[in-house]
Amino acid sequence: GDGATLPRVTFTPEVCGPMVDLSGVLGLLPNRDAVVAALERVPATRDAVSPFVPGATVSDAVAAAEEVLLAGMSVAVVHLPDPAARESVRVIHEQTIEAFAAANLAEGADLVIDLADLGLSRGVDPALVAEEAAALCGAAEQVGMTVTLAALTHEHLDTGLSIHAALITDHPDLGVTLAAHLLRSEADCGDMARAGARVRLVRQGAAAPKGLSFTGAHEIDKAYIRCMRQLMAGGAELEALVRQKMEIVFVV
Numbered sequence: 001g002d003g004a005t006l007p008r009v010t011f012t013p014e015v016c017g018p019m020v021d022l023s024g025v026l027g028l029l030p031n032r033d034a035v036v037a038a039l040e041r042v043p044a045t046r047d048a049v050s051p052f053v054p055g056a057t058v059s060d061a062v063a064a065a066e067e068v069l070l071a072g073m074s075v076a077v078v079h080l081p082d083p084a085a086r087e088s089v090r091v092i093h094e095q096t097i098e099a100f101a102a103a104n105l106a107e108g109a110d111l112v113i114d115l116a117d118l119g120l121s122r123g124v125d126p127a128l129v130a131e132e133a134a135a136l137c138g139a140a141e142q143v144g145m146t147v148t149l150a151a152l153t154h155e156h157l158d159t160g161l162s163i164h165a166a167l168i169t170d171h172p173d174l175g176v177t178l179a180a181h182l183l184r185s186e187a188d189c190g191d192m193a194r195a196g197a198r199v200r201l202v203r204q205g206a207a208a209p210k211g212l213s214f215t216g217a218h219e220i221d222k223a224y225i226r227c228m229r230q231l232m233a234g235g236a237e238l239e240a241l242v243r244q245k246m247e248i249v250f251v252v
Helices: 022-027 032-041 043-049 058-070 089-102 126-143 154-167 185-195 217-233
Strands: 008-012 074-080 110-113 146-149 175-179 198-202 237-240 245-251
Touching (some): 058 089, 074 089, 089 110, 110 126, 126 146, 126 154, 146 154, 175 185, 185 217, 198 217
Parallel strands (some): 008 237, 074 110, 146 175
16 A cells, blocks of 8 residues: 555575575585685685685675675675674674775665574573664664674574564664575565565575475475565565675674
């Protein structure tokens, strides 16, 4: 009806020409150390992902983002935290927001945050995790950045979607990532479309137990298409073609 909020969706298959969505690929590795090992020890892997994993500092991410923006694409920033790092994940995200603002790159950039890294995977009270996420949303909004919640494992997905629902009233541009390989994602996409949420749709995320996800490549492809149809049926606007958006992953 008049005044209705339309959902917006980013479609990011793993490979499409020169573009690569590393969220699904890196998410299949067991931990951050495995990502670092792949980058350092396997030349083919390092060469393939080097444009998308520019380095280990916020400055590296800013430099890479500037190149991406100069090429006419928008950028999303993903942080892979070191569990042993002394700085909190929230601090790193705040530094990223500040650095992008200082470089005049914040407007239109998207910061992908993982609720699991903010404490959900460590058993932190979801209300406290929501407070951390809300603070990051507020900081990002002040400089023109958007925030998107990263895909969660099936154990934390319900809690994550509840946090998203709680925050979207005050932060209506907060996005959420859904992984098409999960059996539930088609229904979740329908819910997000009806809520007018901004959705980042990825083909595959973290592995799920048998019976909760599609495993065959063809079945996942078909599930991805069904998820797209749910979003588009809800009036979703295509936020960014995959060739127009690059995700910058930095390992700290």
